[in-house]
Amino acid sequence: MIPIEKNTLLLGVAAIGLFFAGCAGTPDTNPLLQEAQTAYQEAENDTEVVKNAPVALDEAEEALVKAQRALEQGKETEVVNHEAYIAQQRIKIAKETALLYAAQDEVKRAESQRQEVLIQARQAEAAASEQRAEQAGQRAEESRREAAAEREEAEAARDAAMAAQERAEQLAKRVNELEAQQTERGLVLTLGDVLFDVNEATLKSGGERAVNQLTNFLQEYPERNVLIEGHTDNTGSDSYNQQLSQRRANAVRQALITSGIAGTRIRATGLGEQFPKASNNTGAGRQQNRRVEVIISDKSGEIPDRQ
Numbered sequence: 001m002i003p004i005e006k007n008t009l010l011l012g013v014a015a016i017g018l019f020f021a022g023c024a025g026t027p028d029t030n031p032l033l034q035e036a037q038t039a040y041q042e043a044e045n046d047t048e049v050v051k052n053a054p055v056a057l058d059e060a061e062e063a064l065v066k067a068q069r070a071l072e073q074g075k076e077t078e079v080v081n082h083e084a085y086i087a088q089q090r091i092k093i094a095k096e097t098a099l100l101y102a103a104q105d106e107v108k109r110a111e112s113q114r115q116e117v118l119i120q121a122r123q124a125e126a127a128a129s130e131q132r133a134e135q136a137g138q139r140a141e142e143s144r145r146e147a148a149a150e151r152e153e154a155e156a157a158r159d160a161a162m163a164a165q166e167r168a169e170q171l172a173k174r175v176n177e178l179e180a181q182q183t184e185r186g187l188v189l190t191l192g193d194v195l196f197d198v199n200e201a202t203l204k205s206g207g208e209r210a211v212n213q214l215t216n217f218l219q220e221y222p223e224r225n226v227l228i229e230g231h232t233d234n235t236g237s238d239s240y241n242q243q244l245s246q247r248r249a250n251a252v253r254q255a256l257i258t259s260g261i262a263g264t265r266i267r268a269t270g271l272g273e274q275f276p277k278a279s280n281n282t283g284a285g286r287q288q289n290r291r292v293e294v295i296i297s298d299k300s301g302e303i304p305d306r307q
Contacts, residue, residue: 030077032084032284033067039091040064046098053097060090081284082194089192093179100182122154185304186295189214191252193290201247203255211252214294215259227295227303228252228268231275233286238272246270248292265301275306 040060043049049057067083129147136143180187195207203211218224230245249268257263278285297303 030071030080030084031282032081032088033071035284036064036067036084036087036091039088043091043094046095048102049094049098051098052101053094056090056094056097060087060094063087063090077283081287085192085194085284085287092181096181119154122150126150126154180296183295185306186297189294189296191292191294193287195292196248196251199244201244201251203251207252208255211255211259215256215261217296218256218261218265223299223301225265225297225301225303226256226267227297228266229293229295229306230268230270231277231289231291231293232273233276233289234273234280235286241272242270244270245272252292252294
């Protein structure tokens with residue numbers, strides 16, 4: 001449910017749109033914005049998203065309102081597409097955040113049950129040991145020591161489980177801060193085309209912020225490595241796209257090295273237009289295809305090859 005102040009904001013935006021509509025006619029529709037609006041409606045109707053990712057959903061709504069305002073103000077299509085693209089990404093983040101927290105809840109429930117069974121089993125064995133000690137006479141002291149050791153082991157197991165859970169929660173928090181997505185190859189952080197100048201491989205300030213966050217993550221988890229993959233749309237020749245994608249991947253790798261991450265932990269490759277995320281038949285699709293993806297390994301440091 002959208003709060004009253006947000007309803008007021010949306011009504012304000014609608015009023016602005018009606019004002020401009022009266023002055024300059026109804027603004028053209030925008031396919032990318034329509035897709036973002038549909039995606040947001042689905043997310044807003046998803047109880048898991050509303051419950052587990054309210055902040056991310058609010059940010060998605062704000063981005064969507066900004067995109068709608070850009071359209072109603074008659075701004076250029078590229079500007080509207082850019083804002084709509086950001087709204088789409090925020091919506092995806094909200095959905096992924098909801099899935100992440102739902103998965104964490106399930107893991108916590110399962111782990112809690114497992115630990116309870118383990119503790120009960122250890123406690124039962126300890127009680128049985130104490131009873132045998134009382135009946136055995138000469139073996140009483142030894143049995144009590146065994147029971148005490150088993151209790152300590154049960155407590156140690158519980159403490160270890162709690163520590164593991166805390167580490168998992170901390171990792172989940174850091175992943176959420178990175179806005180990375182879990183895939184079969186590992187965690188994937190996507191740097192969009194808007195973080196580079198057109199046809200250039202120099203990171204803008206937004207890209208540098210993302211690299212700083214990634215640097216902090218890699219410093220906190222030194223056992224993890226990264227593979228940086230550059231991608232382009234199908235505009236231009238194959239050789240040019242290959243070179244541009246490689247230069248952009250190299251730029252991200254160099255930024256990480258400059259920030260203090262060892263070069264031995266980083267691989268960079270340019271894949272050109274080989275692996276599009278969307279159709280190259282639309283501007284919005286081509287914009288999604290122009291990207292740099294950073295794949296973060298698991299604890300083993302290994303990253304599966306792209307299938």
